[in-house]
Amino acid sequence: MSVLVIYEPGRAISAETMVAAQQTRLPVSAAVIGDAPELASCKLDKVYHVQHDLLAPYTADAYTLALAQLIARVKPELVLLPHTYQVRDYAPRLATRLGRVLISDVTAIRQEADRFVFVRQLFQGKLNADYTTQGPGQHFVSIQAGAFRGDQLEPGAGASETFTPDLDAALVRAVAREPFRESQRAVDLTAADLIVSVGRGIREKENIAIVEALATAMKAELAASRPICDNGWLPMERQVGSSGQTVSPKLYLAVGISGAIQHLVGMKGAGTIVAINKDADAPIFEIADYGIVGDLFEVVPALTEEVKKAQ
Ligand code: FAD
Numbered sequence: 001m002s003v004l005v006i007y008e009p010g011r012a013i014s015a016e017t018m019v020a021a022q023q024t025r026l027p028v029s030a031a032v033i034g035d036a037p038e039l040a041s042c043k044l045d046k047v048y049h050v051q052h053d054l055l056a057p058y059t060a061d062a063y064t065l066a067l068a069q070l071i072a073r074v075k076p077e078l079v080l081l082p083h084t085y086q087v088r089d090y091a092p093r094l095a096t097r098l099g100r101v102l103i104s105d106v107t108a109i110r111q112e113a114d115r116f117v118f119v120r121q122l123f124q125g126k127l128n129a130d131y132t133t134q135g136p137g138q139h140f141v142s143i144q145a146g147a148f149r150g151d152q153l154e155p156g157a158g159a160s161e162t163f164t165p166d167l168d169a170a171l172v173r174a175v176a177r178e179p180f181r182e183s184q185r186a187v188d189l190t191a192a193d194l195i196v197s198v199g200r201g202i203r204e205k206e207n208i209a210i211v212e213a214l215a216t217a218m219k220a221e222l223a224a225s226r227p228i229c230d231n232g233w234l235p236m237e238r239q240v241g242s243s244g245q246t247v248s249p250k251l252y253l254a255v256g257i258s259g260a261i262q263h264l265v266g267m268k269g270a271g272t273i274v275a276i277n278k279d280a281d282a283p284i285f286e287i288a289d290y291g292i293v294g295d296l297f298e299v300v301p302a303l304t305e306e307v308k309k310a311q
Contacts, residue, residue: 001137002027002045004076006067006087009036012191012248013082015150017143018042020109021080022154024116031070031163033063043156048074054167057176060090065172066165068097073163077137078116083144084190095140102140103131107147126261145190146248146269187221187237194220195249197240197267198228201256201277201296205233210300211255217307223247225257241266256296259284276300 003021007014007030014036021028022043030039031048033055039047048070054062067090071079081087083105095102107128108119118131118141133139189195196215202208208228215222222238229239240247242262252270257263259275259282267273268287275288276299285291292299 001077002029002074003078003080004028004071004074005030006079006081007032007036007039008082008084008086009034010191011082011084012150013084013143013145015153016145016148016248017080017082018044019148019150019152020106020143021078023148024078024109024111026077029074029076029158031067031074033066040160041155041157043154044158046158047160048163049160050163050165052165052167054169054172058086059172059174059176060093061172061174062167063090064094064097065167067094069165070163071098071138075138077139079138079140081140081142083142087142091140091142098138098140100138100140102142103133104142105144106131106141107144109141121265145246146267149269149271150248151271189221189223189238189240189245189247189249192221192247193250194218194253195223195240195247195251195267195270196220196253196255197223197225197257198234198255199225199257199263200227202228205231207297208233210297210304214253214255214300214304214307217304217311218253220251220253221249225260225263254284254288255300257284258282259286 003024003026005018005021027045029046030044031050033050050066081091092102103118106118106120110117115132119128122129198211212222223240224234224238226239226241228234229236242265244266246266248269250271252267252273254275273288274290275284276292276296277284278295280293
């Protein structure tokens with residue numbers, strides 16, 4: 001039995017997926033399309049560098065055909081993928097091509113007797129559901145951002161091999177155009193190490209500048225709870241939560257955010273959570289590592305000044 005991780009370069013969630021794979025205690029290999037030199041220092045059986053001219057730019061057709069060939073060759077029991085937008089695009093097709101389903105957005109894996117149990121969240125994180133697989137692999141599982149700690153990746157080394165799939169240009173039906181300008185500008189909160197997030201406690205749009213100044217001083221990304229984005233005070237791409245982005249920064253500073261479950265599911269994987277809230281009973285304090293009970297309009301400017309001084 002073995003695990004194959006499909007590693008997406010440049011995504012923190014790829015390291016998290018590797019940790020999920022290493023925690024199965026099965027031999028782990030990784031497949032990568034593109035450059036990921038960091039894989040050379042990971043504890044892996046083998047790194048497969050999947051190379052073909054038709055794999056750039058990305059298309060679901062080419063990725064599906066190439067990875068199906070690699071999987072047929074390697075024959076892993078489990079195929080783990082990071083739950084990125086790209087994976088959401090091609091992984092269901094890849095699994096279907098091999099007569100399988102994809103167990104998507106998994107937050108935990110445990111072993112019971114001789115089988116693995118995969119945990120997915122339902123109803124905005126209110127319920128956890130257990131999924132098991134039937135029959136021999138390959139079984140396809142995508143891992144939710146923030147569910148595993150990328151910094152727990154076991155270091156080491158492994159062999160490396162170039163895999164050149166047999167791809168026919170006629171079978172690549174999708175034509176990749178230039179990315180939309182919006183998507184070039186889009187922030188990728190999932191890759192941020194530091195996030196300062198603002199909630200309804202900020203009262204009005206003009207006040208966001210106070211929290212933005214702190215984010216700038218800390219060289220952090222600015223994020224928000226849903227009401228802030230619903231009001232159009234910040235773009236939707238900065239929303240954290242069940243209907244926004246799932247993030248796993250080293251530090252998440254929640255300012256004037258109550259800690260509703262829909263927000264928590266998007267940020268509970270952060271390394272350290274700090275909350276500033278004037279209500280000592282706000283649910284956010286239940287998951288915060290550090291809490292400041294106070295008025296954000298006093299605390300945040302003072303914190304900004306201290307951060308500037310420290311730098
Ligand atoms: P509130 O709950 O209003 O909290 C504001 C907090 O600010 C309070 O705790 C208050 O004590 C504090 N405060 C007020 N004034 C100050 C001050 N001067 N100083 C310090 N603290 C102060 N929410 C998300 O965030 N992300 C999602 O993706 C998301 N998806 C959802 C999906 C569905 C289907 C549904 C139904 C809801 C979703 N929500 C989501 C909304 C969620 O339920 C909450 O309503 C929302 O998270 C609350 O945002 P908030 O904490 O900013 O505001």
